[in-house]
Amino acid sequence: MIGNIGIPGLILILVIALIVFGPSKLPEIGKAVGSSLKEFKNATKDIVSDDDSSKNDKSSKNN
16 A cells, blocks of 8 residues: 555655644654664564574474
């Protein structure tokens, strides 16, 4: 669904956000969203690496 937004949809969303939050709050909101996404990415990377290492431990015990 998000892939179907396109450029005009993104511009509309940005204009609405600018009206709702005002120009002074948008950089703060962008920074908060960016740091949240970075933390989420790191957490998922850690979960996947932990899962991979547990699979490797199980396979080495079976041999």
